[in-house]
Amino acid sequence: xxxxxxxxxxxxxxxxxxxxxxxxxxxxxxxxxxxxxxxxxxxxxxxxxxxxxxxxxxxxxxxxxxxxxxxxxxxxxxxxxxxxxxxxxxxxxxxxxxxxxxxxxxxxxxxxxxxxxxxxxxxxxxxxxxxxxxxxxxxxxxxxxxxxxxxxxxxxxxxxxxxxxxxxxxxxxxxxxxxxxxxxxxxxxxxxxxxxxxxxxxxxxxxxxxxxxxxxxxxxxxxxxxxxxxxxxxxxxxxxxxxxxxxxxxxxxxxxxxxxxxxxxxxxxxxxxxxxxxxxxxxxxxxxxxxxxxxxxxxxxxxxxxxxxxxxxxxxxxxxxxxxxxx
Ligand SMILES: [Zn+2]
Numbered sequence: 001x002x003x004x005x006x007x008x009x010x011x012x013x014x015x016x017x018x019x020x021x022x023x024x025x026x027x028x029x030x031x032x033x034x035x036x037x038x039x040x041x042x043x044x045x046x047x048x049x050x051x052x053x054x055x056x057x058x059x060x061x062x063x064x065x066x067x068x069x070x071x072x073x074x075x076x077x078x079x080x081x082x083x084x085x086x087x088x089x090x091x092x093x094x095x096x097x098x099x100x101x102x103x104x105x106x107x108x109x110x111x112x113x114x115x116x117x118x119x120x121x122x123x124x125x126x127x128x129x130x131x132x133x134x135x136x137x138x139x140x141x142x143x144x145x146x147x148x149x150x151x152x153x154x155x156x157x158x159x160x161x162x163x164x165x166x167x168x169x170x171x172x173x174x175x176x177x178x179x180x181x182x183x184x185x186x187x188x189x190x191x192x193x194x195x196x197x198x199x200x201x202x203x204x205x206x207x208x209x210x211x212x213x214x215x216x217x218x219x220x221x222x223x224x225x226x227x228x229x230x231x232x233x234x235x236x237x238x239x240x241x242x243x244x245x246x247x248x249x250x251x252x253x254x255x256x257x258x259x260x261x262x263x264x265x266x267x268x269x270x271x272x273x274x275x276x277x278x279x280x281x282x283x284x285x286x287x288x289x290x291x292x293x294x295x296x297x298x299x300x301x302x303x304x305x306x307x308x309x310x311x312x313x314x315x316x317x318x319x320x321x322x323x324x325x326x327x
Contacts, residue, residue: 005106006132009295011318015110015134020083020103024110024134032081036112037096038062038177050085054095054123054210058177061206074123091115091125092275093178094210100128109289111135115274116281117149120185121212122178133291134318138276140296140304144257146278153186156271159250160229164192169225169247173234173265176200178275180231181207181214183252186273188215193228195220197240200231234265254278279304286313 008018014026023033026044033046038058049066051059056071070080074097077086087097092113099110109130116125139146156172163170174180176199184204187194194217196204201219208214220230222243232240234251241249251265254274262270277285286294286308294315296305301317308315 005103006108006293009134009318011297015295015297015318017101017108020081020101022081022083022101024099025112033066034085034099034110035059035066036090036099036110037093039093039113039175048080050080050087050099052087052095052097055097056095057210058095058203058206061202074126086128088126088128089123091117091119091122093119094122094181094207094212096122098125098128100130106131108132108134109291111285113138113275114277114285116277116284117146119182119275121181121207122275127285127288129288129290131291132293132295133286133289134295134297135282135285136276136298137282137296137301137304138299139254139257139274139278140282140300140307142279142307144254144279146254146257146272146274149273152271152273156183156186156250156252156273157190159248159269159271160187160190160192163248164227164229167246169228169230169245171225171230171232171237171240171244171247171249172252173232173237173249173267174200174252176233177203179252179273180204180233181212182273182275183231184214184217185212187229190215190229193218195224195228195230197230197232197236199233199236237266283307283311 010016015024023030029044031047033049035049035051038055045064046066048068050070072087084102086100090096090098090112101108107130160170172183174183180200226245248268250269251267252271255261256270256272295318297318305315305317
């Protein structure tokens, strides 16, 4: 029988733990929130927030620090508003954290966005056990079986070398925080000049402050790029492509699993390197947490909860409204 303590869990645009009045990654400003990581879809200026030191540093750079912050190093437990909070690395981006919340010995784990495979830049995931689990299911459909990372990275490096041999500048598109740094790290030892768009450059400098190491790179400027590799965020692809010498563009994303992805991003190639767990890794995650009840959010929350029930778990999707939008 599940403890009644953690059963009053709601979804109103974000997960809300009613029994302790705590919001998890709300997009709107709230009185008290946990911010799992610094991606902009998880961030707002809250009154008080629990977050990791890495996330605090990245939020400060994005000018969205909460008024009061409980900055918790990984593995340290602190009681905030009556809840014993411990953060564990989530392996998604630098500073990304899972929250283990415990009240009267009853534990609840919130995954945030997470990745089980080694992240080339972020801290490796550490998975604690918990009684109740709230987890992201972005790629929670069984068709998402990501290829081995080493193979994807080898393909990407070969594509870069081939473009350069043909006299074209390879442009690799990934988000300015997280994926951009993983792409840069994946190019380690390639020997090419690597130029980063300003937004990616700024985030990479902060990542270095936080302890990450990268191959040599420089800031891209209009007109630069011939003979080198350019990294830029996907939303700037049209803007930057007008300012480059002859080039080829590739999108680097978990969504590249879909063979049509490159057309959606207006790219010549697509490489499936994700900073989220794929389907099998999500199942492994649940096994390792060993929860008595699971709540799923984001992406394929309904399908994944259904699969967990077939495996004998007490599992429920929290955000049906989100899913209706997806289908
Ligand atoms: Zn994220």
